[in-house]
Amino acid sequence: MLKENKGKIIITSLIILLPVIVGIYFWGELPDPMATHFSFDNEANGWSPRAFAVFGLPLFLLVIHGVCLAAVTLDPKRKSINGKMLQMIMLICPVCSIFCSIQIYGYALGMDVDGRVLAHLLLGTIFVLIGNYIPKCRHNYTVGIRLPWTLADEENWNSTHHMAGWLYMAAGLACLANIWLRVSWLTFVAIMAAVLVPAGYSLLLYVKKKGKSGK
Structure with a gap:
């Protein structure tokens, strides 16, 4: 499975890490600590060090991404897994990384998000x-x-x-x-x-x- 989808795995992994580049670019404008958790009413109620928000969260999602792909690869019945469901597994962490970065960076930079x-x-x-x-x-x-x-x-x-x-x-x-x-x-x-x-x-x-x- 890993060999067959090597290109997709590389691309999705890079997408997960894309917020790191954004964070480095805006590093000087980002507060420390940064809001990383929000209530239902979009009020910040949890904060993390700037370094963790920029580097830690994407790296955590990258690890989750790798664990999910490894679990599918090691499944003795992996051929029974629907192909489109497999594509979804590969996309969930990248999409979450982008959505989270929009919220976290948008709030930190004073944008109306x-x-x-x-x-x-x-x-x-x-x-x-x-x-x-x-x-x-x-x-x-x-x-x-x-x-x-x-x-x-x-x-x-x-x-x-x-x-x-x-x-x-x-x-x-x-x-x-x-x-x-x-x-x-x-x-x-x-x-x-x-x-x-x-x-x-x-x-x-x-x-x-x-x-x-x-x-």
Whole structure:
């Protein structure tokens, strides 16, 4: 997998590190410490040293990028992973790096950047895309809803991912709609539902099947 996508891996890794170049260019204009965490209302509520904001965050995302790619490569069932889902895995960290840098540098330089809009746009888009492709992701050990019941039973895997696809898309659309709705609890509820409901559904399928086999 690494050899086949060597060019894409290099490009996505460079994109992740692009904010470092921006940070070096504006180094003298950036405050120390810098705001690196923001509330739902776009108020800064967490700060980090300038060096960490410029170098640490992109490097952290680069490490996560490498770990994700390595995990997919080492998966004995990696050929079962949907090709478009693999492309998404390669794009998530670069996109997050760019979005985070826009918010962090924009705020530090006094620009009018609405981090709430950026966060909802990023979350909504990711959930919609995952919801579209995850039902097509065949049984594997790395990408998907990895629970004891889904990993042990391919039928459970397929049913859970089919249902989760619709739920993820609904959660993504809720996040996107909340850019205009501005309902403080909506995004949290949508994300929690997308995480917990498929897990509960998978467990229900397992219990139901176990009950039938017990009879």
